[in-house]
Amino acid sequence: MAVLTLGCKLNQSDSEALARRLAGEGVRVVDRPVRGAQAFVINTCSVTHVADRKARHLVRLARRLSPDAEIVLTGCYAETAPADIAGVIGADAVLANAEKPQIAERLLSRLEDRGDPYAGCPTPVRPTGPSGNPLRTRAFIKIQEGCDELCAFCIVPYTRGREQSVPIADVVSQVQEREADGVLEVVLTGTQLGNYGRDLGWPREEQGPRRLLAELLQRTSLPRIRTSSLQAQDIGTHLLALWSDPRLCPHFHIPLQSGSDAVLGPMRRRYSADEYRRAVSLIRKHLPAAAITTDVIAGFPGETDADFEATLRLCEESSFADMHCFPYSRRPHTGADRMDGHLPPQTRRERLERLLTLQKRSSKAHRQGRLGDTADVLWEEQTEGRWQGLTGDYVRVYASSDSDLTNRLTAARLERLEGEGVYGVPAPP
Ligand code: SF4
Numbered sequence: 068m069a070v071l072t073l074g075c076k077l078n079q080s081d082s083e084a085l086a087r088r089l090a091g092e093g094v095r096v097v098d099r100p101v102r103g104a105q106a107f108v109i110n111t112c113s114v115t116h117v118a119d120r121k122a123r124h125l126v127r128l129a130r131r132l133s134p135d136a137e138i139v140l141t142g143c144y145a146e147t148a149p150a151d152i153a154g155v156i157g158a159d160a161v162l163a164n165a166e167k168p169q170i171a172e173r174l175l176s177r178l179e180d181r182g183d184p185y186a187g188c189p190t191p192v193r194p195t196g197p198s199g200n201p202l203r204t205r206a207f208i209k210i211q212e213g214c215d216e217l218c219a220f221c222i223v224p225y226t227r228g229r230e231q232s233v234p235i236a237d238v239v240s241q242v243q244e245r246e247a248d249g250v251l252e253v254v255l256t257g258t259q260l261g262n263y264g265r266d267l268g269w270p271r272e273e274q275g276p277r278r279l280l281a282e283l284l285q286r287t288s289l290p291r292i293r294t295s296s297l298q299a300q301d302i303g304t305h306l307l308a309l310w311s312d313p314r315l316c317p318h319f320h321i322p323l324q325s326g327s328d329a330v331l332g333p334m335r336r337r338y339s340a341d342e343y344r345r346a347v348s349l350i351r352k353h354l355p356a357a358a359i360t361t362d363v364i365a366g367f368p369g370e371t372d373a374d375f376e377a378t379l380r381l382c383e384e385s386s387f388a389d390m391h392c393f394p395y396s397r398r399p400h401t402g403a404d405r406m407d408g409h410l411p412p413q414t415r416r417e418r419l420e421r422l423l424t425l426q427k428r429s430s431k432a433h434r435q436g437r438l439g440d441t442a443d444v445l446w447e448e449q450t451e452g453r454w455q456g457l458t459g460d461y462v463r464v465y466a467s468s469d470s471d472l473t474n475r476l477t478a479a480r481l482e483r484l485e486g487e488g489v490y491g492v493p494a495p496p
Contacts, residue, residue, distance in 0.1 A: 068174065069097050069104045071125055074112025076256040076295045077227075078142055080207035081167055082110045088171040094178065100125070102132045106174050109158075110167075111142035113222055115396035119144050123156050130157040137177045141167055143226035147399065164212075164227055204252065204447045204474045205293075205457075206245040210238050210279060211257030215265075219335045219402035220324075220367060220395060227258050230266045235279050242287050251476050252291035252316075252445055255279070260294060261301030277306045284312050290476055291445065291459065296320045296362075299338040302346035307353040317354050318388075318461040321346060322362035326381030327374035330367050335402065340381055347385050358388035358433065358460035365422050366395040366415030369408035375418050382425055388433035388461060392422040434489050437462055437481050444479045444491060446472035455488070463488030470496050 068089065072082040085108060086096040097104070107129040111122035122144040129138050140148075140158040153161045162170060213230045214223055242253050255276065257263065264274045276294055283292055293316040302321070309315060321343075325331050328339050338346070350357055363378060382390060394415040397404055437458075444464045446456035454466045458481075465485050466472070472493065479491035 068094060068106040068108070068178070069099065069101055069129070070108045070110065071098065071100060071129070072110045072142075073118060073121055073125070074110075074114065074142065076207050076254055077209060077212065077258060078110050078112060080209040080254075080256045081142075081164075082108070083207055084209070085110075085167065085170055089174065092171075092175055094175070100128055100132055104129075104133050104136055105178055106137040106139070107133070108139045108141060108170055108174070111140065111144035113143035113147045113226055113398075115393065115398075117396070119147070122148075123152075126156040126158050137174065139170055139174070141170065143222070146226040147222060204250070204445060206250045206253045207256050208238060208241050208245070208253050209233060209257060210255045210276070211260060211263050214259040215262070216259060216337070217335060217402065218324075219333060219406070220364060220398065222398040222401055223258055225400050230259060230262050232263050232265070232267050234267070235282050238279060239282055239286050242283055242289070242292075246287055246289040249474065251289055251474060252293060253289065254293045254295055256295045259298075260296065261298045275301050275306060277309060280306075280309050280315065284309070284314060290314060290443075291316055293318060294320075296322060298322070299343040299346040302349055304349065304353070307349065310354055310357075313459075316459045316461070317357040318360070318459065319350055319357060320360045320362075323378075323381065323385075324362060324364045325367060325370070325374065326378035327370070330370050330374050330378075333369060333403075333406065334364075334367060340377065343381065344384075356460065358462070359385065360389040360391070360461065361385070361387050362391045362393070363422055364393050364395050365418035366410045368395070368403055368406040368410065370395075370410065370418075375421075379421065379425060382422070382429070386432065387426075387429045389430045390422065390426040392419055392426055394419045430487070431484065434462055434484055437489060438483065439481065441478050441480050441494075442491075443476055444493070445476045446474070446493075448473060454493075464491040465489070466491050466493050468493050 070082045070086050072078050089096050109125045112118040126138060126140055138158045139160045139162060141162045145161045146163055211232045213228045215230050217224050245253055260276050262274055263276050292314055299321055323343055324334060324336060326340050347359060350359060442458040444456040444458055446454050454468055454472045456464050464479055465488055478494040481489045481491045483490045
């Protein structure tokens with residue numbers, strides 16, 4: 068069967084959990100659309116209308132590839148889609164995010180009814196770990212879900228619900244399990260990591276990933292722990308002090324969205340442009356070599372030319388290692404949907420183009436700055452004879468090597484720019 072995933076790292080971790088559960092029952096699980104698969108789970112995103120379109124496309128593709136397959140639509144589009152979506156696009160079931168834990172049972176009983184669960188499914192692409200589970204080089208671990216922030220452009224609070232933290236003990240045992248499976252890097256994911264522990268009644272100064280990270284550093288020994296998005300207001304000296312441990316990846320993803328207070332206010336973001344600057348300079352002070360990446364929205368309702376110039380200036384001065392740039396996308400139920408001042412698509416496109424030009428320049432400058440360095444690279448897989456992997460500061464590295472580098476962490480000399488990454492020479496084994 069195929070588990071197809073769109074969207075964020077949180078969705079990745081949900082899909083991974085489902086694939087592990089099914090593989091544990093002897094079901095062959097692949098992560099790409101395959102002809103003849105007996106079942107498909109399509110774990111969707113709804114952060115933009117483009118994401119909605121991709122979700123519908125994948126359901127239709129699955130139905131074409133396997134007319135008799137059991138097709139389950141889940142994830143955030145399952146939350147926002149019209150009630151009749153299943154019939155419209157040909158899904159057998161539409162299950163909300165909260166219903167994801169039921170999917171494995173549902174499919175196992177369906178697959179059993181149809182006899183050999185292996186039938187019609189090619190060999191999984193991934194090697195398996197000692198536990199027989201598909202081995203991912205980087206495992207996504209969900210530590211938190213949901214968000215109480217209600218930023219004006221964001222649909223996630225409506226699709227992921229209120230904040231829920233996974234207790235520290237559960238997270239530690241999941242990471243220990245992955246470590247036993249040979250995983251070398253875990254990525255801690257969630258919707259709002261900065262509020263980790265709030266729903267557990269922790270005092271404000273204790274909230275956030277600091278306690279969890281300290282516990283993981285103490286009770287596990289895998290070489291890499293990476294955090295996913297943190298907000299500017301989450302960055303403090305206390306938290307950054309933990310990064311004296313080289314096992315924490317020197318990479319911070321801090322969404323900016325806009326560089327103008329006149330936009331950040333209506334967006335209901337929890338920081339000003341200057342507070343964002345302070346967070347960036349605090350990281351630079353503690354970890355001069357750290358990579359900072361970000362998200363930026365072009366064309367939020369009411370955004371003036373001057374506001375947009377302020378965004379470009381702040382992005383320029385922050386020397387981001389990479390930027391995810393999006394045109395503002397109108398989402399139902401969100402505060403911005405009811406606002407005046409929506410900008411014409413042409414304006415949003417033009418501003419996005421300018422952001423993308425800056426993104427390319429910033430990313431290139433970050434990678435150029437790494438050339439000549441020797442960095443630890445976690446090699447993932449070989450495609451078309453080329454190995455690829457990631458440095459701790461999130462630079463993608465390509466290499467040619469006769470050795471099997473699958474899931475190996477090796478030093479590599481970073482030699483030249485290549486594609487969206489760099490070409491590196493792995494140290495001899
Ligand atoms: S913090 Fe804002 S943008 Fe992020 S998930 Fe919550 S509401 Fe959405």
